[in-house]
Amino acid sequence: MKPKIYLSPPHLTGEEQKYIKQAFDSNWIAPLGANVDGFEQDICNFTKAKHCAVLSSGTAAIHLALQILEVKKNDTVLCPTFTFAATINPIIYQQATPIFIDSEMDTLNMCPVLLEKAIQSEIKKGKKPKVIVLVHIYGMPAKLNEIISISKKYSIPIIEDAADTLGSTYNDKFVGTFGEIGIYSFNGNKIITTSGGGALVSNKKEHTKKATFLATQARDKAPHYQHSQIGYNYRMSNILAGIGRGQIEVIKDRIAARRKNHKFYTEKLSEFNFIKEPKNVFSNRWLSIMLTDSFKTREKIRLSLEKENIESRPLWKPMHLQPIFKKYNSFLNSNAEKLFKNGLCLPSGSNLNNKDLQRITNCIKKVIQTN
Numbered sequence: 471m472k473p474k475i476y477l478s479p480p481h482l483t484g485e486e487q488k489y490i491k492q493a494f495d496s497n498w499i500a501p502l503g504a505n506v507d508g509f510e511q512d513i514c515n516f517t518k519a520k521h522c523a524v525l526s527s528g529t530a531a532i533h534l535a536l537q538i539l540e541v542k543k544n545d546t547v548l549c550p551t552f553t554f555a556a557t558i559n560p561i562i563y564q565q566a567t568p569i570f571i572d573s574e575m576d577t578l579n580m581c582p583v584l585l586e587k588a589i590q591s592e593i594k595k596g597k598k599p600k601v602i603v604l605v606h607i608y609g610m611p612a613k614l615n616e617i618i619s620i621s622k623k624y625s626i627p628i629i630e631d632a633a634d635t636l637g638s639t640y641n642d643k644f645v646g647t648f649g650e651i652g653i654y655s656f657n658g659n660k661i662i663t664t665s666g667g668g669a670l671v672s673n674k675k676e677h678t679k680k681a682t683f684l685a686t687q688a689r690d691k692a693p694h695y696q697h698s699q700i701g702y703n704y705r706m707s708n709i710l711a712g713i714g715r716g717q718i719e720v721i722k723d724r725i726a727a728r729r730k731n732h733k734f735y736t737e738k739l740s741e742f743n744f745i746k747e748p749k750n751v752f753s754n755r756w757l758s759i760m761l762t763d764s765f766k767t768r769e770k771i772r773l774s775l776e777k778e779n780i781e782s783r784p785l786w787k788p789m790h791l792q793p794i795f796k797k798y799n800s801f802l803n804s805n806a807e808k809l810f811k812n813g814l815c816l817p818s819g820s821n822l823n824n825k826d827l828q829r830i831t832n833c834i835k836k837v838i839q840t841n
Contacts, residue, residue, distance in 0.1 A: 475830065477781040478659040478757060481724060481821045486716030493708045501686070503708030505715055510669075512718045517636075517644040519652065519671035521678040524711055525685055528633040528655030528668035530704040533560035534681045535629045535651040535670060536601065541566050545600040548588055548626070550580045551788040552806040553605045557631050558789055561603070569599065570790045570800040576748055578759070578809060579612035580604055584801040586620050591801075593624075602628045604649065606635040607786075608815070609661075609728075609756030610745060611645045618648060629653070633668070636661050637725045637754040651677055656710075661724050661754055661820075662717035664710040727820035728755045731827065735760065735816060738831040741838060758816045759785065765811040767837075772814055774837045780830055785813035 489505050498504065510522040525531050541547060543565035549557060551570035561568045569588055574581040585602070592599050602621055606612050621628050628649035632638075635645045636654050646652030656667040670681045683689075688701025706714075717724075732755040736744045743761040747753050762768045768784065775782045788806040789795045817830055 472779045472829075475780045475817050475822070475826055476819060477783055477815060477817050479819045479821065480658050480663045480665075481819060482713075483716060483720055485719060486713045489712030489715045490709060493712050498708045501705035501707050503711070505708045505711035506706060509664075509706075509711040509714045509718070512715055513654070513669055513671065516718060516721065517647055517671060519644075519647045520673045521675050522669055522671045523678040523681040523685065524706040524714070525668045525670060525681070525704045526706055527556075527666055527704075528631075528653050528657065529556045529560060530685070530702065531653035531655075531668040531670040531681075532557065532603070532629065532631060533563055533702075534684050534704065535653060536560055536564050536566070537684060538651065538677050538680050539601050539627055539629065541600050546592055546597060547601050547603055548585060548599050549603040549789075550605050550607070550806075551790045551800060551802070552578065552607060552786055552809060553631070553789060554633075554786060555789070555792065555795075556633075557603060557605055558795060566600070568789070568795065568798050570788070570795070570798060570802075572788075572801060572803045573805040573809065574613065575805055576745075577610045577612055577751075578607050578745060578805075579610065580617065581803065581805070582613055582616035582620060584803060585617060588801045589620065589624050589626065598624065599626055602626050603631055604628050605631040605633075606638065606645050608759055609634050609638055609754040610747075611635065611638050611640040611751050611753065613748075614640045614645075614648055627651075633657075634660070634756045635754060637721055639752040641750045642752075646671055647673070650674070656714055656717075661728070661756055662714065662721050664706065664714040664717070667706050667710050667714065724820040725754045727822075728758075728818055729753075731755065731818050731820075731822055732758045734824075734827045735831065738827075739834060755818070757818045760814050760816055761809070762812050762814065768812055768814050771834055771837050775830070775833055778829070778833050780833060781817060783815040785809045785815065
């Protein structure tokens, strides 16, 4: 069998070991320590966010962000339908109600026109939505000017789910730093990884302070264990933060490699549609997304790659089609469903070489030639 090519595997350098060793040598293995503090500062230095709390996952960061913005039972939260379930699950944790917004096709992200339509519809019912959870999908920034304008018009704060988008910019400002709160993911398949982990960033110190408090079981200041509210075990460990410190040292190289992959695909597979960067947008190209002409073509390509031991993946199945979420209200234009049927994520790891990329594109070209 040919060597496996994964969709987006971890890419370590070995430099992570020095930070892990420091944690062992100092016996700081718990969810606090020099690596935790250092990684938070590293993230702030890179993104220019003023404050950061590193956590156990991006999902935990979204959950805490919703709590910080006081999303409660029966509140409504505006969110994209074209996303991963981890964006939506924390809304349900809060017993709030998601309202799904379809995509525009320039960036594949939340459609500003439908967003405003949904807000106006809810206001007519006498219930203004509490929060907008804005996702930047697959490393591509959303239409921030339009969405921020709508946010300000109706005084609805934004949580930026930038799980895929660390290092991407909009008008030369890092995505994740535009909203009231931003979140990043360091899952094993992301641009940089801590194995599992995430971060919550904000320009308001009280937000990250609250996040840290809730993430460490909401323990009150006292010589004994005392709790006045419910907390969570959401803090990142000093070991995992050490991995993150080593990883963030090479983030620019990781982004450059993924952008190089994307360029290779667009040149070799010009028969297909790849999402272009809009003006004033820089994408980290976390995953390279190829749009085919039909579900039939997509599946032929995916299955052919699978036979060659090459991992690819259909684009996200929209949340409004998911069995657990289909009961919730949606504002649709059919774009997300078309993306799901026709789109394919190609291998995008920063450790791919030209031989790997050639193998992938050759396989896809064979499918085209036999169609």
